[in-house]
Amino acid sequence: MEDFSLSINGKSIQVNVPSDMPLLWVLRDVLAMKGTKYGCGQGLCGSCTVLLDGNPIRTCAFPVGEVKGAKIVTIEGISEAGDHPVQKAWVEHVVPQCGYCQSGQIMSAVALLDRNPNPSDQDIESAMSGNICRCGTYNRIKEAIQTASKNL
Amino acid sequence: MKSNFPFSKNQDPKDESKVFVPSRRDFLKLGSLVTGGFLLGVNFQCAGPKGETITFAPNVYIILDSDNQVTLVAHRSEMGTGIRTSLPMIMADELGADWSKIKIIQAEADQKFGDQNTDGSYSVRMFYEPMRMAGATVRHMLTQAAAKKWSIEASECHTENGQVVSSSGKTIDFGDLVADLQTMEMPKPEEVKLKEKSSYKLIGTDVAIYDAKDIATGKAVFGADVDLPGMKVAVVQRSPVVGGKALSYDDSTALQIPGVLQTVKIEGQGVPAGLDKPLEGVAVVADNTWAAMQGQKALKIKWDLGPNQSYQSLQQIQEMLQSVKSNGKVRRERGNFSSASGSASKVLDRTYVVPFYAHATMEPPVAIADWKEGFCEVWAPTQHPQWARTAVATALGMPEEQVKVNVTLLGGGFGRKSKPDYVVEAALVSKAVQAPVRVQWTREDDIHHDFYHAQSVQRIRVALDGQQNVSGWNHHTVFPSIGATSNPDELHPSDGELGLGCIDFPFEVPNIRIETHESKAHTRIGWLRSVSNIHHSFAINCMLDEVAEAKGMDPVDMLIGMLGEDRDLDFQSEIKGDFGNYGEPLDKFPWNTGRLKSVIQRVAQESNWKAGIASGKAMGFAVQKSFLTYVACVVEVAKDGNGALQVPVVHYAVDCGVPVNTDRIRSQFEGGAQFALSLALTGINFENGQVKENNFDGYSVIRMPQSPKNIHVHILDSQEKPTGVGEPPVPPFIPALCNAVYKLTGNRIYELPLKV
Numbered sequence: 001m002e003d004f005s006l007s008i009n010g011k012s013i014q015v016n017v018p019s020d021m022p023l024l025w026v027l028r029d030v031l032a033m034k035g036t037k038y039g040c041g042q043g044l045c046g047s048c049t050v051l052l053d054g055n056p057i058r059t060c061a062f063p064v065g066e067v068k069g070a071k072i073v074t075i076e077g078i079s080e081a082g083d084h085p086v087q088k089a090w091v092e093h094v095v096p097q098c099g100y101c102q103s104g105q106i107m108s109a110v111a112l113l114d115r116n117p118n119p120s121d122q123d124i125e126s127a128m129s130g131n132i133c134r135c136g137t138y139n140r141i142k143e144a145i146q147t148a149s150k151n152l
Numbered sequence: 153m154k155s156n157f158p159f160s161k162n163q164d165p166k167d168e169s170k171v172f173v174p175s176r177r178d179f180l181k182l183g184s185l186v187t188g189g190f191l192l193g194v195n196f197q198c199a200g201p202k203g204e205t206i207t208f209a210p211n212v213y214i215i216l217d218s219d220n221q222v223t224l225v226a227h228r229s230e231m232g233t234g235i236r237t238s239l240p241m242i243m244a245d246e247l248g249a250d251w252s253k254i255k256i257i258q259a260e261a262d263q264k265f266g267d268q269n270t271d272g273s274y275s276v277r278m279f280y281e282p283m284r285m286a287g288a289t290v291r292h293m294l295t296q297a298a299a300k301k302w303s304i305e306a307s308e309c310h311t312e313n314g315q316v317v318s319s320s321g322k323t324i325d326f327g328d329l330v331a332d333l334q335t336m337e338m339p340k341p342e343e344v345k346l347k348e349k350s351s352y353k354l355i356g357t358d359v360a361i362y363d364a365k366d367i368a369t370g371k372a373v374f375g376a377d378v379d380l381p382g383m384k385v386a387v388v389q390r391s392p393v394v395g396g397k398a399l400s401y402d403d404s405t406a407l408q409i410p411g412v413l414q415t416v417k418i419e420g421q422g423v424p425a426g427l428d429k430p431l432e433g434v435a436v437v438a439d440n441t442w443a444a445m446q447g448q449k450a451l452k453i454k455w456d457l458g459p460n461q462s463y464q465s466l467q468q469i470q471e472m473l474q475s476v477k478s479n480g481k482v483r484r485e486r487g488n489f490s491s492a493s494g495s496a497s498k499v500l501d502r503t504y505v506v507p508f509y510a511h512a513t514m515e516p517p518v519a520i521a522d523w524k525e526g527f528c529e530v531w532a533p534t535q536h537p538q539w540a541r542t543a544v545a546t547a548l549g550m551p552e553e554q555v556k557v558n559v560t561l562l563g564g565g566f567g568r569k570s571k572p573d574y575v576v577e578a579a580l581v582s583k584a585v586q587a588p589v590r591v592q593w594t595r596e597d598d599i600h601h602d603f604y605h606a607q608s609v610q611r612i613r614v615a616l617d618g619q620q621n622v623s624g625w626n627h628h629t630v631f632p633s634i635g636a637t638s639n640p641d642e643l644h645p646s647d648g649e650l651g652l653g654c655i656d657f658p659f660e661v662p663n664i665r666i667e668t669h670e671s672k673a674h675t676r677i678g679w680l681r682s683v684s685n686i687h688h689s690f691a692i693n694c695m696l697d698e699v700a701e702a703k704g705m706d707p708v709d710m711l712i713g714m715l716g717e718d719r720d721l722d723f724q725s726e727i728k729g730d731f732g733n734y735g736e737p738l739d740k741f742p743w744n745t746g747r748l749k750s751v752i753q754r755v756a757q758e759s760n761w762k763a764g765i766a767s768g769k770a771m772g773f774a775v776q777k778s779f780l781t782y783v784a785c786v787v788e789v790a791k792d793g794n795g796a797l798q799v800p801v802v803h804y805a806v807d808c809g810v811p812v813n814t815d816r817i818r819s820q821f822e823g824g825a826q827f828a829l830s831l832a833l834t835g836i837n838f839e840n841g842q843v844k845e846n847n848f849d850g851y852s853v854i855r856m857p858q859s860p861k862n863i864h865v866h867i868l869d870s871q872e873k874p875t876g877v878g879e880p881p882v883p884p885f886i887p888a889l890c891n892a893v894y895k896l897t898g899n900r901i902y903e904l905p906l907k908v
Contacts, residue, residue: 001410018410021442029385029440034377035370037563039514040595041445044848047514075370082369090368094360094815097823098232099367100374100514100563125857132848134514134564135232136826137819138859 004064008033009077019065023057024048026064027074035075035103039132046131049104049111050074056111058130075103078110086110089148097135105131109145117152119145208333210293212264213243213286220327222247222314223255227265228275229535230258230363231513231565232823233878234816235275237361239283241813245354246287246347248294248311249326256362261537261557270535271570271679272734273779273876276812280874284346292344297332298324349810349871358815363561375518375533375560380588383520386581387444387592388418389451390433390601393841394675395423395458401434406450411443412436415451416584418577423459424640425676428543430577431601437585441592448594457841463674465607465838469505472609472671476503476628480667481644484655486726487663489615492624496615500698504612504691505903507835509605510843510851511680515563516598521578522588523548528555532575533562540572544579555579566827567679571603599851600843603678604836606631610691615663620703622714624663629654629688636673643670645684647729653688653778653883655731656723658745659696659714664726674841681827682879685778686886693774693887694901697894707773707891708756718746734780741780741873747807748777750868751784754805758866759786769800772892776883780875782807785884787825787860789892797908799829799860799889804881809874811867817877821865824881830854832886832906 006013008031015030022041027033027050036059039047043058050059051073078084086109089095096102105128112119112127119127124145133141207217215223224243230236240256243249259265267278291311298316299306301324308319315323349356366372391397403415420432436447493499519532521544528548534540537557545552562569578591593601608631615624633649635642645668647655655666680686700707720742723731733741752775756762765771768790775784788801804821811817830853837844845851890901893908 018442021440025440025442028376029442032379034373034379037374037515038376038441038592039516040848042595042847042849045514045595079369082365082371087365087368091360091364094358094364094819096232096361096364096367097234097819098230098514098562098564099363099372100561102367103370106368128856130855132514132853132855134512134566134827134830134853136823136859138826138856139822139861139863140819141856 002065004067006067006072007069008072009074015064017064020063022060023050023062023064023067023072024059027059033074033076037100037103039101045101046108047101047104049107049131051107051111054111054114056108075107084110085148085151086113086144089144089151092147093140093144095137095140095144097137101131101133105133105141109141109148112145113149113152118149206330206334208330210290210333210338211286213283214247214290216290216326216330216333218327218330220314220325221255222249222253222326223257225259225265226256227259227268229268229270229537229559229562229565231270231535231562231569233820234361234813235270236363237359238276238813238816239279240362241354241359242280242283243287245352246284247291248313250314251354251359253314258559260559261541263538268537269539269570270565271567273781273878273880274734275876277780277873277875280812285341285344288344288346289339292339293333293336294326294329297329297336301332356811356814359813360815373560374515374563375520375531376515376590376592378520378531378560380520380522383588383590384413384437384439384585385441385444385590385592386416386435386437387441387448387594388433388435388577388597389448389453390431390597391420391455391457392600393457393460394425394431395460397422397432397456397458398434399454399456401454402452403434403436405452406436406447409443409446409450411440412438412447414585416581418580424636424638427603427637427678428539428572428576430573430580435577435581435591437581437589444592445594460674460841463838463841465508468671469607469609472630472669473503475630475669476609476611480628480669482665482667482728483650484664484666484723484727489624489626489663489665492663493613493615493626495617496623497618497620498616498702500614500695500702502612502695502698503902504610504687504694506608506687506690507837507904508607509680509831510599510602510836511566511568512598512851512853513564513566513568516593516595517569517574518590518592519575519578520588520590521582523579523582523586526554528579528582529558530556530575530579531558531560533560533569534572534575535562535565535570536572539570540575543572543576547576548579548583566681567683568602571678595847599845599847603637603676605680605683605686606633606677608687610687612691612695614695614699616702622661622699625657625661626665626667627654627657627692628667628669630669630671631684631687632671632673632677634677634679637676637678640673643672644668648732649684651732651734652684653692653776654684655727656743657692658721658743658748659711660716661714675838682778682882685776685879685883686831689774689776689883690886690890690904693776693884694890697772697891698900708752708761711775712749712752715745715749718744718749720744736780743777747782748775751775751782751805751807754866754868755784755786755803758805758864759803761786770892770895772888772890772895774884774888774891778880778883781877781880783880783884785888787885787888787892789889789896791896796858797893800862802860802863802885803866804864805866805868806877806880807868807870807872808877808880809870809872811870812874814867817867818865820877821881822863825860825863825885826854828882828885829858829860829889831882832889832904835905
């Protein structure tokens with residue numbers, strides 16, 4: 001067990017956990033931040049995506065010991081009132097079906113638009129290829145990202 | 153955590169006093185009054201002390217209160233179809249409520265809500281009329297109450313946007329009538345008038361799902377998101393082979409992992425595994441998920457792997473390929489296929505192979521149980537809350553009244569989460585450790601221990617006479633039956649499974665013989681989105697495309713012709729067993745050839761089928777009625793620069809009766825195409841009784857770059873009874889895709905996964 005000081009959604013938070021515990025379980029089990037989801041444990045599906053210094057990472061396979069002071073942003077932290085342009089576009093296009101993968105999809109979309117505010121279809125497909133949606137909402141995700149890119 | 157499950161919209165603790173929640177214990181007294189599954193005729197009052205909010209709950213689905221809140225109860229499980237929105241909106245439309253202010257709460261498992269088994273695409277089919285009636289009954293009472301207040305006739309009043317409105321323009325909020333409603337007699341059903349379709353404001357329109365914003369903000373509560381004080385987490389190492397037993401185990405290494413607390417043996421029942429029993433396993437109980445997962449890996453279990461340990465799925469395919477060469481058990485017979493083939497000018501003889509599939513819901517199975525002496529409360533993402541309740545009660549040896557099952561949102565279901573095995577696991581482990589427990593399946597657990605869609609072999613022979621007419625159709629189908637998961641003696645596909653897209657071959661062919669063969673189940677077989685329709689539709693539609701080619705005809709023209717006159721079909725005289733018709737009588741839900749022709753014609757028109765397509769692309773066609781919904785599909789394929797298959801365009805035409813929520817109908821078809829493409833490209837294999845694939849690397853469902861792009865859903869403006877849309881998008885997609893691939897590449901597809 002080690003002490004870690006984490007910057008999550010702009011707040012400094014102390015945790016005492018094994019250094020190999022994936023960040024996902026620190027968020028979910030230790031900090032009760034349930035918006036980030038477990039999907040595969042191998043970084044294959046993207047349900048657990050958060051931003052680490054702005055880059056999308058798969059927290060299910062990212063040990064907390066590797067965070068090393070980087071700033072973490074989760075689905076709970078991208079807006080105060082749930083009105084980030086990506087979130088608004090998700091609601092406008094009624095993207096979700098079951099909804100389970102959507103936190104991760106949204107975080108990947110936010111990361112994409114942060115570095116590329118006007119992505120092409122190909123840019124979107126490439127950036128989102130690490131996020132699986134078993135319900136098959138891919139086309140609405142793409143449309144929502146295009147809408148969000150106009151409202152950034 | 154309180155008994156009212158906290159969906160995020162209902163987390164206001166004041167809700168407990170404001171809203172009469174039908175799951176509260178005092179409501180159970182009304183249980184004996186329920187008839188026919190629906191509580192529509194009981195005037196239940198819940199008056200608070202003076203000055204407090206009072207509520208009026210005239211049935212188990214609708215609650216009005218004096219604060220002018222209309223609360224609707226969703227009693228079916230939300231796994232992504234939108235049913236948690238679509239049934240309440242039917243009630244709200246009849247009621248004349250203000251949809252933007254509606255509150256929706258999720259029902260717990262209880263018979264008083266009627267059927268809660270969210271499966272078989274029948275939520276809308278079964279509950280369209282009861283939901284209308286529930287809403288209309290309350291509307292009737294509201295107009296009566298307002299009319300009395302205003303000393304006018306009720307016929308001069310109507311409801312809209314949460315108010316009763318008189319013909320002279322007077323208005324009163326529903327909330328201001330709650331006290332009056334409490335003194336009224338419930339109307340007789342014959343007094344209640346349903347609205348005309350033309351006056352609906354919600355039904356037949358795009359209504360956004362209720363949970364969209366909660367999902368987009370990460371606040372929506374799925375199974376694993378439920379947190380109880382003092383809750384432990386368990387991860388279970390199950391027998392790698394179905395039917396295996398743990399002879400002994402060593403948990404010493406597991407117990408050294410920080411956070412691991414103890415282990416608990418879970419008894420499986422061996423073979424048959426059953427649909428609602430846990431598999432044999434050892435649960436590692438920890439104070440966090442990561443520790444439990446590590447503990448699972450550290451267990452050393454000595455297994456007796458049991459009778460399925462030498463099972464090889466590819467070897468079974470070889471055996472099935474042999475069996476379809478012989479005569480099988482005849483399940484439907486019209487005329488005499490043998491003489492038709494004997495006198496045929498040509499006989500096409502083709503065999504189709506489809507692998508096992510896993511559901512791979514994005515949320516792996518998970519359940520929370522809090523066992524206490526004399527009461528066990530459960531939270532689970534379950535499609536079938538009442539079965540979960542029964543299974544937990546049975547496993548614990550408790551009466552059902554002492555088991556409460558709360559239903560969370562489901563991170564996907566597709567049939568997997570009908571089976572309550574994982575819920576039972578949570579209850580057993582909670583009882584063993586005397587604390588609340590979340591049993592968390594890993595993705596590997598999910599892929600290894602599913603209830604799989606059965607692998608299958610089909611052989612279809614088609615006889616063409618001297619005029620090139622189809623004179624005979626002989627369909628052999630063999631696959632391990634779902635029934636064998638409970639009863640190993642079930643060696644043939646059941647009547648029900650044949651009813652899924654095989655036995656009701658609707659085309660005018662004078663000689664038809666449908667046969668089945670024996671095969672054993674060596675794993676747990678279950679139902680997966682559209683079930684046997686997946687393989688039946690693949691084989692039949694691929695064969696019909698080949699028949700059209702042999703006749704030199706366009707398949708659309710051929711099929712329209714082969715459907716004959718518009719009429720209702722009755723298969724019973726030819727079927728050696730029951731024709732299930734998805735649980736509905738044929739007089740209520742007829743099998744109508746005209747409706748099938750309509751979707752074929754519509755999809756051909758919308759896709760410009762006859763106009764052809766640019767070189768480098770190809771279109772394929774298929775049609776499949778399933779779950780009483782008529783669907784035709786055109787899939788366009790192309791290859792990208794790397795030679796990988798692309799699906800640039802899909803057209804669906806659907807007749808699902810009166811469309812309820814058109815946005816969710818479209819979304820089911822959009823997603824159904826994606827789901828079906830995954831089925832076409834992947835599969836599950838067994839070696840030595842164990843599943844070879846582990847995670848999304850080996851069982852590769854499609855990602856955005858491979859996904860079908862422009863999916864056009866053409867919804868027929870039908871006046872027929874509404875039917876479901878969760879499963880019907882899947883069956884026609886795969887053969888339409890394969891028929892398109894043939895046109896693009898010249899290679900007919902007889903075996904899945906599809907290799908291009």
